[in-house]
Amino acid sequence: MDELKKKIWSEYYQKVAANPHKQSTEKAVSLNLSDSLVALDCGCGTGSDTAYLLSQGYTVSAFDVNQESVEFCRKRFADETAVSIHCSGFESFTYPQAGLVVANASLFFAHPESFPVIWQKIRASIQAGGVFCGDFMGPDDEWLEDKSHILTPLSEQDVKALFEGFEILEFSERNRRGPTARGPEKHWHTFSVMARKSAI
Ligand SMILES: C[S@@+](CC[C@H](N)C(=O)[O-])C[C@H]1O[C@@H](n2cnc3c(N)ncnc32)[C@H](O)[C@@H]1O
Numbered sequence: 001m002d003e004l005k006k007k008i009w010s011e012y013y014q015k016v017a018a019n020p021h022k023q024s025t026e027k028a029v030s031l032n033l034s035d036s037l038v039a040l041d042c043g044c045g046t047g048s049d050t051a052y053l054l055s056q057g058y059t060v061s062a063f064d065v066n067q068e069s070v071e072f073c074r075k076r077f078a079d080e081t082a083v084s085i086h087c088s089g090f091e092s093f094t095y096p097q098a099g100l101v102v103a104n105a106s107l108f109f110a111h112p113e114s115f116p117v118i119w120q121k122i123r124a125s126i127q128a129g130g131v132f133c134g135d136f137m138g139p140d141d142e143w144l145e146d147k148s149h150i151l152t153p154l155s156e157q158d159v160k161a162l163f164e165g166f167e168i169l170e171f172s173e174r175n176r177r178g179p180t181a182r183g184p185e186k187h188w189h190t191f192s193v194m195a196r197k198s199a200i
Helices: 001-017 025-029 047-055 066-078 115-125 156-162
Strands: 040-041 059-065 083-087 099-105 126-137 166-179 185-196
Touching: 001 066, 025 099, 025 126, 025 166, 025 185, 040 047, 047 059, 047 083, 047 099, 059 066, 066 083, 099 115, 115 126, 156 166, 156 185
Parallel strands: 040 059, 040 099, 059 083, 099 126
Antiparallel strands: 126 185, 166 185
């Protein structure tokens, strides 16, 4: 990762460090019908969702490709025994079986060439009755105009096709200008999904 990207992520982590967990994570916990209390936090950032999952009795495996995020989370959860924090990209992480996979505002940073394999690994890690919650990037997002960003854009149809064998419980699209955590506005185009894996 180049120095500019590191600086941008660092500013982002400082801005969001005290933020609470996402409401969607809370909802996902309530919808997990598997017998697994293992959760994965993919691209965990400063660990706000990990903190919530731990408070709900989950054993959490959290990972992020950014060393600063990993160091932050290792300090934040130093006294927790039910969490493991890994420095890993989506491509190389070994996904354990889980009842809950959370990928809030992270999976769209995967490399498009790796995305299909990553998605197969994520799908396979979710136990029957378990829940995925996370965000995908749509084709109108402003970041796609900047070729220095590595992103995986997907159409609504593409996103829905990922969830064959799941029941989509919530699906929402955001296609409008809005603030970024670091401040400046941009045009956002994202799809947020909550889906439960069907019994085989
Ligand atoms: C916008 S933050 C979201 C953090 C957290 N999920 C949240 O909602 O607060 C995106 C995170 O994804 C991580 N990320 C980006 N590319 C990644 C990759 N290829 N593998 C794993 N994590 C990645 C970033 O380092 C960053 O911490």
